[in-house]
Amino acid sequence: xxxxxxxxxxxxxEVQYSARQIKNATPNVKTYVIMxxxxxxxxxxxxxxxxxxxxxxxxxxxxxxxxxxxAEVLFDYYNEIKNSIKNITVQYxxxxxxxxxxIL
Numbered sequence: 577x578x579x580x581x582x583x584x585x586x587x588x589x590e591v592q593y594s595a596r597q598i599k600n601a602t603p604n605v606k607t608y609v610i611m612x613x614x615x616x617x618x619x620x621x622x623x624x625x626x627x628x629x630x631x632x633x634x635x636x637x638x639x640x641x642x643x644x645x646x647a648e649v650l651f652d653y654y655n656e657i658k659n660s661i662k663n664i665t666v667q668y669x670x671x672x673x674x675x676x677x678x679i680l
Contacts, residue, residue, distance in 0.1 A: 577607075577608050577609075577610065578591050578594065578595070578607070578608070578609045578610075579609075579610050579611070580609065580610070580611040580612075581611065581612050581613065582611065582612065582613045582615065583609065583611045583613070583614055583615060583616055584615040584616060585615070585616055585617055585620055588616045588620055588624075591609055591630070592624065592627075592629050592630065595607040595629045595630050596629050599629065606631040606660055607629065607630050607631050608630070608631055608632050608633070608634070608653075608656070608657075609630055609632075609633040609634070610633075610634045610636065610653060611633070611634070611635055611636070612635070612636050612637045612645075613635070613637060613638075614633075614635045621633070632656060634649055634652065634653045634656075635649065636649050636650065
């Protein structure tokens with residue numbers, strides 16, 4: 577979990593690098609970014625949707641308008657974390673013959 581008050585493109589690159597390092601060390605980990613204000617360009621966000629380094633990013637306010645804290649986003653974040661924890665599974669048994677890596 578990376579928590580930022582403000583996130584711009586430079587900091588976003590650092591966040592992606594850290595998330596990649598964490599996922600290399602612990603492949604099944606989920607990575608999240610929560611922030612008040614987002615100043616990351618749309619093209620970087622669009623690219624991040626496909627690189628699978630960060631599982632989700634939550635923005636609680638709009639930077640330009642300085643809007644109030646969005647309770648719906650907080651509830652969405654809460655449900656994401658709750659569901660991720662509830663759905664943790666570990667497959668210990670290895671069945672041979674059969675698949676070893678991508679178990680259905």
